[in-house]
Amino acid sequence: MKKFTKILAFAATACLAAALVAGCSSAPQESADKPAADNGASQQQAAPKEDAPAQATKLIVGYDNSYPPYGFIGDDGNPTGLDLDLAAAVCEKLGWEFEADAINWDNKDNLMNQGSINCIWNGFTMEGREDKYTFSEPYMLNEQVVVVKSGSGINSLADLAGKTVVTQVDSAALDVLEGDRADVKDTLASLDQIADYNNAFMQLESGMVDAVACDLSIAAYQMAANPDKYVQLDEPLSSEHYAVGFKKGNTEMAQQVTDALKQLYADGTVQNLCEKYEEYGVSIDNWVLFD
Numbered sequence: 515m516k517k518f519t520k521i522l523a524f525a526a527t528a529c530l531a532a533a534l535v536a537g538c539s540s541a542p543q544e545s546a547d548k549p550a551a552d553n554g555a556s557q558q559q560a561a562p563k564e565d566a567p568a569q570a571t572k573l574i575v576g577y578d579n580s581y582p583p584y585g586f587i588g589d590d591g592n593p594t595g596l597d598l599d600l601a602a603a604v605c606e607k608l609g610w611e612f613e614a615d616a617i618n619w620d621n622k623d624n625l626m627n628q629g630s631i632n633c634i635w636n637g638f639t640m641e642g643r644e645d646k647y648t649f650s651e652p653y654m655l656n657e658q659v660v661v662v663k664s665g666s667g668i669n670s671l672a673d674l675a676g677k678t679v680v681t682q683v684d685s686a687a688l689d690v691l692e693g694d695r696a697d698v699k700d701t702l703a704s705l706d707q708i709a710d711y712n713n714a715f716m717q718l719e720s721g722m723v724d725a726v727a728c729d730l731s732i733a734a735y736q737m738a739a740n741p742d743k744y745v746q747l748d749e750p751l752s753s754e755h756y757a758v759g760f761k762k763g764n765t766e767m768a769q770q771v772t773d774a775l776k777q778l779y780a781d782g783t784v785q786n787l788c789e790k791y792e793e794y795g796v797s798i799d800n801w802v803l804f805d
Contacts, residue, residue: 734795
């Protein structure tokens, strides 16, 4: 009996060993570093990702819609003006999106810093503002001048003594009268500020003020629209230039706009646009940006 029991135990041990050997030899060989079941997922992760499409550049122009002939509301109720047309032509040339945003002029710096607009293009004088903005190269010659009513008896800057002059808030004319031509301001009865030049000329017409200090282009527009009603004093307050203003440091966009404006002059677009607004006092003779 004991001998039979030993034989059964030996046989069982032998069977178990055979089974273990068979089991090990039939198992698939897999890498210790990367299980075969993960191969598909690993290959997908290793595949290069497709580049996302580049986002188109958008030029968001901040402008004053009561500043003819550079930016204003036309008879059809739509924004128009030389600078808006130039901006649209630049965007077409560069393949950019164009958006015109009528702004409160006094709030332009806040809007620029917030990114609500990325340029100011609206008969924007660069002199005296170089530390606040990055500018394109200047494209248009301008002057700050004084306009009075015909027959007022005011024929020179000296005749403004004791008179009331109005200009736009935060305008180049205001900067000049508070800066280089403070000698003129000091002789005035008062220097008033108003939100836009359309209302300034309404005050001049009504007799509420004696004179308007403004850009040459604004004066030319008002005198063209109202023949024999207004005259411009011969002596300007200052001479200056218009340029496109960008947030300080945005030199790349400023240079691209400069280059596009030069191309638009070369292909005749600038000439055509100046002729389009000639009745508003725009002259190609004041253009200063060439190849």
